[in-house]
Structures are given as structure tokens and as C-alpha cells.
Amino acid sequence: EVQLVESGGGLIQPGGSLRLSCAASGFTVSNSYMSWVRKAPGKGLEWVSFIYSGGNTYYADSVKGRFTISRDNSKNTLYLQMNSLRAEDTAVYYCARGHYGSGTYSGAFDYWGQGTLVTVSS
Amino acid sequence: DIVMTQTPLSSPVTLGQPASISCRSSQSLVHSDGNTYLSWLQQRPGQPPRLLIYKISNRFSGVPDRFSGSGAGTDFTLKISRVEAEDVGVYYCMQATQFPLTFGGGTKVEIK
Numbered sequence: 001e002v003q004l005v006e007s008g009g010g011l012i013q014p015g016g017s018l019r020l021s022c023a024a025s026g027f028t029v030s031n032s033y034m035s036w037v038r039k040a041p042g043k044g045l046e047w048v049s050f051i052y053s054g055g056n057t058y059y060a061d062s063v064k065g066r067f068t069i070s071r072d073n074s075k076n077t078l079y080l081q082m083n084s085l086r087a088e089d090t091a092v093y094y095c096a097r098g099h100y101g102s103g104t105y106s107g108a109f110d111y112w113g114q115g116t117l118v119t120v121s122s
Numbered sequence: 123d124i125v126m127t128q129t130p131l132s133s134p135v136t137l138g139q140p141a142s143i144s145c146r147s148s149q150s151l152v153h154s155d156g157n158t159y160l161s162w163l164q165q166r167p168g169q170p171p172r173l174l175i176y177k178i179s180n181r182f183s184g185v186p187d188r189f190s191g192s193g194a195g196t197d198f199t200l201k202i203s204r205v206e207a208e209d210v211g212v213y214y215c216m217q218a219t220q221f222p223l224t225f226g227g228g229t230k231v232e233i234k
Contacts, residue, residue, distance in 0.1 A: 035223070037171070045163075045171065045214050047223040058221045094170055101176055107159025107218030108176035115170055 002026035002111045004095050009116030016085050016120070022078040022095030022113055030073040033098030033105055036080045038091035039115075048093070049080060063089075085120045092117050124148055124217050128226035134234040141202040143229045145215035150195050152219070159218035162191055162200045165228075166211040174213075175200065207233060 008020040020036070036048040049069040050058045057069050068081040078095050092115040099110035125148040135141045151158045162175040173182045175191035178198060188203040202209055210233060215226040 039165075044212075044228040045165070045216075045225045047216075047225065050221070050223065060222050096171075099173060099176055099182070101180060106161070106176040106180070107157070108161035108173050108182070108216070109163075109171075110173045110182060112170040112172070 002097070004097065004111055004113035006093065006095055006113040006116040009093065009118045011119045011121065012085055013122050014086060014120055017081070017083045018085065018118060020080040020082065020093055020095075020116055020118070022080075024076050024078065024097075027097065029071050029076050029078055034069075034071070034078050035096050035098065035109060036069060036078075036093060037096055037109075037112075038089075038093045040088070040091040043091075046091070051078070082118070085118075087120050090118060090120045123222055124151070124220060124224050126215055126217055126224050126226040128213075128215060128229050130229060131227070132230045132232065134232050135202075135205045136234045137207065138204050141205050141209075141231055143200045143213055143215075143231075145193075145198045145200070145226050147196045147198075147217055151198075151217050152195065158194070160191075160193070160198050161216050161218070162189075163214045163216060164209075164211050165214065166208075169211075171214065202231070205231065205233070 003025045005023045035050045051069045066084045070079045094115045095113045096109035097111045099106045099108040127146045129144045163171040165171045179191045190201050212228045
């Protein structure tokens with residue numbers, strides 16, 4: 001069974017750093033396309049970052065230069081290192097797996113974790 | 123960036139009646155490989171998003187057939203043929219044709 005479990009969220013002061021983890025089971029993170037998506041209070045979903053199985057990474061402009069997506073193949077875990085945090089980064093952060101339909105990436109995300117809340121406030 | 127615009131913002135529906143959500147993109151979502159990477163997700167209160175539809179009209183595994191997707195180019199629609207109580211939530215369209223990936227603003231489906 002595919003499962004994604006995020007951890008690492010919490011209350012952090014502006015300018016601080018956090019590392020989110022997404023522990024995967026039932027599939028191999030290094031063979032998959034993975035993404036981080038966030039939902040701020042009272043707002044809609046916002047894409048944050050993406051990593052291809054080959055290792056190429058992409059970021060939303062709002063986090064570029066501050067956030068880094070990575071994975072640990074030995075732990076089958078996805079990470080999001082978040083530096084220079086701002087109040088506007090306050091959100092529930094979800095990790096999600098890229099969906100393969102008919103053997104190719106469909107551009108969708110089929111499994112999502114429950115999310116971890118990051119609150120940036122002094 | 124591709125802007126995704128959803129209408130309506132809110133859709134009060136009577137149980138058993140149909141619902142329709144529109145999603146319009148600021149530019150064509152047809153990728154150079156010929157695919158259109160438009161998906162629909164449902165987010166129930168207190169739950170993570172759930173994939174309903176991928177590549178415009180393909181239902182994800184386990185999604186009831188009362189959900190259907192259609193459209194092409196820049197105009198897309200999600201339809202629920204007969205709304206059930208468990209369909210309450212916010213629905214999002216998402217494009218993955220180009221980075222940055224972008225979501226529509228969401229449509230809240232509620233029971234009248």
C-alpha cells in the first residue's frame with residue numbers, strides 16, 4: 001500500500017529554517033516524480049517544488065533560492081529544506097507522488113500525505 | 123506563468139442534482155508531446171487533496187463514474203452527474219503542462 005507521511009512542521013520565527021520530511025512506503029521515491037504543495041489558511045493549493053526521478057528540480061518563484069527539495073534513497077524519504085522563512089510561508093505542506101497512467105507520467109499526483117503545518121510567526 | 127481560472131467560486135447543489143465546474147487556462151495546455159496535462163482534485167474538509175481526473179478526462183482508480191472531465195485547449199469542465207453528500211468539498215483544476223505548475227482558485231461544492 002502506498003503511503004506518504006510528512007513530519008517536521010512547527011512554529012518557527014521569521015528568518016528561521018525547517019526541514020520537512022516525507023517518508024514513503026509501498027513504492028520507491030527515487031524512481032518517482034515527487035512534489036511539495038502547500039495550502040495557506042483560507043487560500044487555495046499552491047505548488048512549491050518538484051523533483052524528477054533523474055534528479056532535476058523545479059521551484060515556484062516564491063520559494064526559489066530559499067527552499068531545496070531533495071531525497072534520501074536509503075531512507076526512501078523526500079525532503080524540503082526551508083530557509084529564510086517568511087510569514088507568507090505559513091501553510092500546511094503536502095508531499096505528493098506523480099501519477100503514471102499507461103506507463104507514462106500523467107501530469108497528476110495520485111497519492112498525498114496528510115500534511116504538516118508550518119507556522120512562521122514571532 | 124499559466125493562470126488557471128475556475129468558476130463558479132461556490133456551487134450550492136441539491137442532493138441528486140448535477141454540478142458543473144469550469145476551468146479556463148490563460149494559454150493552451152497542449153504540451154509539445156501532444157498531451158494535455160490537466161487534472162482535477164477534490165479536497166474534503168480536513169483531508170489532503172484527492173486525485174479525481176487526469177489528462178482531461180481519465181478517471182483515477184476508485185473514483186465513482188458520476189465524476190467526468192471534458193474539454194480541450196484552454197477550456198475544461200468537471201461534472202458530477204448526481205451530487206452525493208460525500209462530494210462536499212473544494213475542487214481544484216491543476217495544469218502540469220509547464221512549470222510552474224499552477225492550480226485554479228478552487229470551487230466549493232456544498233449542499234443546498
